[in-house]
Amino acid sequence: MLQLPSLEEKIKTDGGWDGAFDSFTKFVRQHVDEGGENGSNDYCAKMMEIRKMTKANCKPMNTFIHAKKEDVEAVCLNNKPISKNIYKSNVTFSVTICINNKRPPNSPCEYTANKVKGYIKIECDKKKPVRFVDLVPALVSVS
Incomplete structure (x- = not known):
């Protein structure tokens, strides 16, 4: 019997796996990071490389949601769509937005990090974020 590697093993794989087993797995690989909440430029550079978003080209922008994948999945399960297949969370999430600094071709990818809290909007398919x-x-309330 063939046993597929876990998500953590897939993420750590240095080559051969492009994350395209299914849309939910790809979403988790690209956008969910339970542990990393420092929101620094180094965090973005490291995560973008680890998550395979700097191979051919530097991905222009990416958002990492700092939560358990089950908490992100709950947005699809516990809310009504705000439009076709689009769901908005009813709780806030800590998020790091990584924006690519335009660099000359063939130079290493470099990112600027912005750490924010907010409500996420995600597209869901069969009750899974995609x-x-x-x-x-x-x-933010001001006193």
């Missing part, structure tokens, strides 16, 4: 759509920043 695409990050948007982030609605949480309002």
Whole structure:
């Protein structure tokens, strides 16, 4: 019997795996990071490389949601769509937005990190997240 590697093993794989087993697995690989909440430029550079988003070209922008994948999946399970297949969380998430600094061709990817809290909008298919759509920043009360 063939046993497929776990998500953690797939992420650690240095070559041969492009993350395309299914849309949910790809979503988790690209957007969910339970442990990393420092939101630094180094964090972005490291995560973008580890998660295979710098191979051919530097991905222009990516968002990492700092939560358990089950908590992100709950957005699809516990909310009504706000439009066709698009769901908005009813709780805020800590998120790091990594934006590529335009660099000359063939130079290493370099990212600027922005750490924010907000409500996530995701596209769901069969009650599973498959695409990050948007982030609605949480309002900060001023006293």
